Amino acid sequence: MSHKGITLYLHVHQPWRIRDYSIFDAAQRHDYFDDESSTDRNNQAVFLKVAEKSYRPMNRLLRRLLDEQPDFRFSLSITGTFIDQAKRFAPDVIADFKALVDTGRVEIVGETYHHSLAFFYSREEFERQVSQHADLIQATFGVTPTSFRNTELAYNDELAQWADSRGYKAILSEGWDPILEWRSPNHLYRPAGTSDIALLTKNYRLSDDLAFRFGNKSWKEWPLHVGTYEHWLGASLAHGDTVNLFMDYETFGEHQWVDTGIFEFFHDFVSRWAEREDRRFYTVTQAAETFAAAGELSMPHTVTWADSERDLTAWLGNSMQQEALRYLYALEDDVIRSKDQRLIADWRQMQTSDHVYYMCTKWFRDGDVHAYFSPYDSPYDAFLFFMNALRDMRFRLMHYHSSSNGGF
Amino acid sequence: MNILMLGWELPPHNSGGLGVACFHMSKALALAGSSIDFVLPYSAYHPNTGFMKIHAATTLSPLHRNGMGAYDSASAITDALHRKPGETLTNIRDVQARYVSFVEELVSGNAPDAIHAHDWLTIEAGIKAKEVTGAPLIVHVHATEFDRSGQNFGNPLVHEIEEQGLLMADRIIAVSNITKSIIVHRYKIPADKVEVVHNGFDASVMEPHTYDDRTYAYLEHLKTEGYTVATTITRFTVQKGLIHMMKAAARALERYDKLVFLFAGDGEQRDELMRLSADLGISDKVFFTGFIRGQRWRDAYTVADIFVMSSVSEPFGLTALEAAHHDNALIITKQSGVGEVLSSIFRYDFWDIDRLADQLIAIAASKALKDELTYGVKREYARLTWADVAQRCLSLYSGAARKVAA
Numbered sequence: 001m002s003h004k005g006i007t008l009y010l011h012v013h014q015p016w017r018i019r020d021y022s023i024f025d026a027a028q029r030h031d032y033f034d035d036e037s038s039t040d041r042n043n044q045a046v047f048l049k050v051a052e053k054s055y056r057p058m059n060r061l062l063r064r065l066l067d068e069q070p071d072f073r074f075s076l077s078i079t080g081t082f083i084d085q086a087k088r089f090a091p092d093v094i095a096d097f098k099a100l101v102d103t104g105r106v107e108i109v110g111e112t113y114h115h116s117l118a119f120f121y122s123r124e125e126f127e128r129q130v131s132q133h134a135d136l137i138q139a140t141f142g143v144t145p146t147s148f149r150n151t152e153l154a155y156n157d158e159l160a161q162w163a164d165s166r167g168y169k170a171i172l173s174e175g176w177d178p179i180l181e182w183r184s185p186n187h188l189y190r191p192a193g194t195s196d197i198a199l200l201t202k203n204y205r206l207s208d209d210l211a212f213r214f215g216n217k218s219w220k221e222w223p224l225h226v227g228t229y230e231h232w233l234g235a236s237l238a239h240g241d242t243v244n245l246f247m248d249y250e251t252f253g254e255h256q257w258v259d260t261g262i263f264e265f266f267h268d269f270v271s272r273w274a275e276r277e278d279r280r281f282y283t284v285t286q287a288a289e290t291f292a293a294a295g296e297l298s299m300p301h302t303v304t305w306a307d308s309e310r311d312l313t314a315w316l317g318n319s320m321q322q323e324a325l326r327y328l329y330a331l332e333d334d335v336i337r338s339k340d341q342r343l344i345a346d347w348r349q350m351q352t353s354d355h356v357y358y359m360c361t362k363w364f365r366d367g368d369v370h371a372y373f374s375p376y377d378s379p380y381d382a383f384l385f386f387m388n389a390l391r392d393m394r395f396r397l398m399h400y401h402s403s404s405n406g407g408f
Numbered sequence: 409m410n411i412l413m414l415g416w417e418l419p420p421h422n423s424g425g426l427g428v429a430c431f432h433m434s435k436a437l438a439l440a441g442s443s444i445d446f447v448l449p450y451s452a453y454h455p456n457t458g459f460m461k462i463h464a465a466t467t468l469s470p471l472h473r474n475g476m477g478a479y480d481s482a483s484a485i486t487d488a489l490h491r492k493p494g495e496t497l498t499n500i501r502d503v504q505a506r507y508v509s510f511v512e513e514l515v516s517g518n519a520p521d522a523i524h525a526h527d528w529l530t531i532e533a534g535i536k537a538k539e540v541t542g543a544p545l546i547v548h549v550h551a552t553e554f555d556r557s558g559q560n561f562g563n564p565l566v567h568e569i570e571e572q573g574l575l576m577a578d579r580i581i582a583v584s585n586i587t588k589s590i591i592v593h594r595y596k597i598p599a600d601k602v603e604v605v606h607n608g609f610d611a612s613v614m615e616p617h618t619y620d621d622r623t624y625a626y627l628e629h630l631k632t633e634g635y636t637v638a639t640t641i642t643r644f645t646v647q648k649g650l651i652h653m654m655k656a657a658a659r660a661l662e663r664y665d666k667l668v669f670l671f672a673g674d675g676e677q678r679d680e681l682m683r684l685s686a687d688l689g690i691s692d693k694v695f696f697t698g699f700i701r702g703q704r705w706r707d708a709y710t711v712a713d714i715f716v717m718s719s720v721s722e723p724f725g726l727t728a729l730e731a732a733h734h735d736n737a738l739i740i741t742k743q744s745g746v747g748e749v750l751s752s753i754f755r756y757d758f759w760d761i762d763r764l765a766d767q768l769i770a771i772a773a774s775k776a777l778k779d780e781l782t783y784g785v786k787r788e789y790a791r792l793t794w795a796d797v798a799q800r801c802l803s804l805y806s807g808a809a810r811k812v813a814a
Contacts, residue, residue, distance in 0.1 A: 022762055022763070022765045022766045023663050023664075023765070023769050024659075024662075024663065024762055024765075024766070027575035027662075133469075196480065302730070318776075318780055319779060319780060320774070320776045320777050320780050322776070323774065323776040323777075350632070361751075361752065361784060363781060364751045364752060364784060364787070377755065378751065378753075378754070378755070380752075380753070380754050380767075380770075380777065380781065381754070382765060383770070383774075383777055384754075384766060384770040384777075387770060387773070387774065387777075388770075
C-alpha cells in the first residue's frame with residue numbers, strides 16, 4: 001500500500017505584453033512587444049522585477065529543500081514565452097531551473113508553447129504549439145514531458161482524450177465541486193472516453209490557502225501556522241491518496257510578498273512533511289503511476305481554474321475578446337503559408353491568453369476594480385493595441401498573398 | 409434640517425450643469441426630509457420646484473442676471489465689490505452685491521442649520537450668512553476659475569473670492585478628485601477639509617425624446633454608407649480643448665476615412681475651429697451646427713455614435729452622461745471628473761492627439777468595442793444617484809455643525 005502524499009505543481013509564465021501600439025505605428029513598424037517605457041507594458045522591466053522578488057529567491061529555496069530533503073519532489077510547467085524572456089533578460093534564472101530539473105526530482109509538465117487557447121480554435125495549431133514546447137523543454141532541460149496541462153487549466157473530456165491518444169500519463173484540471181459532487185479531489189480519476197491517462201484535480205481550498213489567502217490579515221486563519229496547515233492536509237487526506245496543490249509559481253514572493261513569511265512557511269512545511277515516514281511528495285507522473293483511478297470523471301464543458309465561475313469568461317466573456325481571437329485565428333492559414341518566421345512568431349505571441357484576459361470587463365459589474373490585474377489603464381486600451389497590432393499583421397500578410405483577410 | 413441653498417440658476421433658466429446639479433441635489437435633500445430655502449439672483453417661474461421655497465434676490469429676468477453667462481467670468485468684471493445696493497445692476501458684481509444683502513436680510517433672526525453655497529457666484533453671500541447666523545458654511549465647488557480659463561490664470565478677482573470662500577468654509581465639497589486636487593494644490597486648502605462627492609445622474613428627467621431623422625439627414629445618409637459620427641456638444645471655449653480634438657480628427661482621418669465630426673455648440677473659438685478644419689483639409693468631414701437646443705440638441709446626441717469630451721479641465725462633465733443615455737460610446741479626457749466614476753470608457757490626456765485619433769478609429773472599426781462601451785456605461789451611470797449625494801451632504805452638514813458648536 002502506497003503512502004499518501006502531496007502532488008505539488010507550480011506554474012511559471014510571463015506573457016509578451018503589447019506596448020501602446022498605435023494605429024499610426026501600423027504598417028510602419030512591427031515591434032508590438034518592445035516597450036521601453038516605465039509602465040507595466042515593459043516586459044523586460046516586469047521580468048526583472050519578478051525575477052528579483054520571486055524567481056531567484058524561490059529557486060534558491062527549492063534548491064535548498066531538494067538538497068536537504070531527499071524525498072522532496074514536485075512538478076513545474078514553464079511556458080515557452082517565459083523561457084524566451086528569461087533567456088533574453090535573465091539567463092541565470094533558466095540555469096537555476098535547469099539545476100532543479102537536473103536533480104531528477106522535478107518534473108516538467110507539457111503545455112502550449114505560447115500559453116494559448118489554441119485548443120478551442122485550431123487543433124492543428126494547438127498540436128504545433130505543444131510539440132514546439134516539448135522541443136524547447138528537451139533542448140533547455142533535457143527532458144520530455146509525460147504529463148499535460150492546458151492553458152489556465154482549461155479542461156474538458158475532449159482535451160483528455162487528445163492527451164490520452166498522445167501517450168501522456170497524466171493530465172491536470174480544477175477540482176471543482178459542481179463536477180466532483182460527492183467525490184474528493186484527492187483521488188485520481190479516469191477521464192471519460194480515455195483508456196490510460198490519469199486525471200489529477202486541484203484541491204483548490206488547500207491550494208488557495210497559500211496562493212490567495214496566506215498574507216490576508218482579515219482572513220480568520222491569519223497568520224497561518226505550519227501545524228495548522230498540516231492538520232488540514234491530514235484531515236483532507238482521510239479521503240483519497242494525494243492532495244494536489246496547484247498554483248502559480250509567483251505565489252512565492254510576488255502574489256504573497258516576502259514579508260508575509262511565505263518563504264519560511266514553505267520551507268518549514270516541506271521539511272516537516274518530507275521527514276514524516278507515512279507521507280510522501282509525488283510528481284504528477286509519479287502520482288499517476290502510483291495510485292489507481294477511483295472511477296471515471298466526465299467534464300463535457302470546459303472548466304478552468306479561474307474565478308468563482310471556473311469557466312472561460314475571463315478570456316472569452318465579452319464580444320471584444322471573442323472578436324479579437326476570431327480575427328487572430330482567421331489569419332492562421334495565411335500566416336503559416338507565408339513561411340515568414342518573424343511573422344509566425346508574432347502571430348503566436350499574440351495568442352497568449354493574457355492579451356484577451358486584459359480585455360475582461362466582467363469585474364465592472366461588481367465594481368471590483370482590483371480583481372483583475374492588467375498592465376493597461378482599461379480593457380478597452382488592451383483591445384485597442386491588440387487590434388492595431390492585428391491590423392499590422394494583416395498589412396504584413398499582403399506581401400505574401402494577393403488578398404488580405406478583409407475588414408479594416 | 410433647514411438648509412439655506414445659495415444658487416445662481418435652476419432649470420429651465422440654466423446655462424450649464426450648475427443649475428441641473430442644484431436642482432437634483434435640492435430635490436433629493438427634500439425627499440430625505442430637509443426643508444430648503446433656495447436663493448436665486450433673478451425672478452422667474454420654475455416648474456416642478458414645489459419641494460422647496462425659492463427666493464428671488466432681485467427682480468431681474470433670468471436673461472439679465474449676469475450680462476454674460478454664469479461661467480464666463482474672465483472678460484468683463486469691474487470691481488463693484490462694495491458698491492451700494494440699489495444702484496443700477498449693470499454687471500455681475502452689482503447683482504452679487506444685491507444677492508449678498510438679500511441673503512443677509514433673509515437670515516436675520518432665522519438661522520438655518522447649514523449654509524450651502526455653490527461656486528464663486530454665491531460664496532460672498534455664504535460668508536455673510538455665516539457671519540450673521542453662526543451656522544456652518546459648506547462651499548460646493550462645481551468649477552474653479554482655473555477650470556474656466558483653460559490653462560490660463562483667469563480673473564484674479566474671482567480667484568480672490570474663491571480663495572476667501574474656501575478659507576472661510578467649514579467644509580468643502582468638490583465634484584471630483586480633479587477638483588479636489590486643484591483646491592488643495594492651487595488654493596492651498598488642507599486636504600481633509602475637502603470631501604469629494606461626485607454628481608448624480610437622473611436619466612428619467614431627460615424627457616422622452618422622439619428622434620427626427622430629418623434633423624441631420626445628411627449625417628444619416630453617411631451612416632448608411634458606413635460612416636461613424638463622432639460629436640462634441642459644448643461651448644467652444646479654451647476650457648473645452650476643441651483645438652486638440654480637431655487636430656485629432658484630422659489625424660484619425662489620415663488612417664480611416666469613414667469618420668465624420670459633429671461640432672455642436674457655439675462660443676468664442678468657433679471661427680478659429682472652422683479655419684483650423686480648413687487648414688487641416690478636413691472641412692468636408694466636420695459639421696458645425698451653431699448653438700442648438702431642444703429637438704436639435706437631443707437629435708445631435710442620437711445621431712452620434714461617439715461622444716468626445718475633450719476638456720482641458722472639466723470638474724465633472726454632465727454632458728458625457730447625457731450622451732451615454734443616448735447610446736454614445738464615450739471618450740473622455742483624463743482631466744474630466746466624470747471619468748472617475750465610469751469604467752466603460754476610453755480616456756486620454758487632452759493634449760494626446762494621437763491617442764484620441766487611435767481611440768476614435770478603434771471604435772469606428774469595431775462594433776464589438778462600441779457595443780461593450782455603450783452598454784457598459786449605461787450600467788455604470790445607473791449607480792450614480794442623487795439620493796446618495798443627498799445622504800453625503802446631510803452627513804457633512806451634521807459634521808460641520810458639530811464642529812461649529814464645539
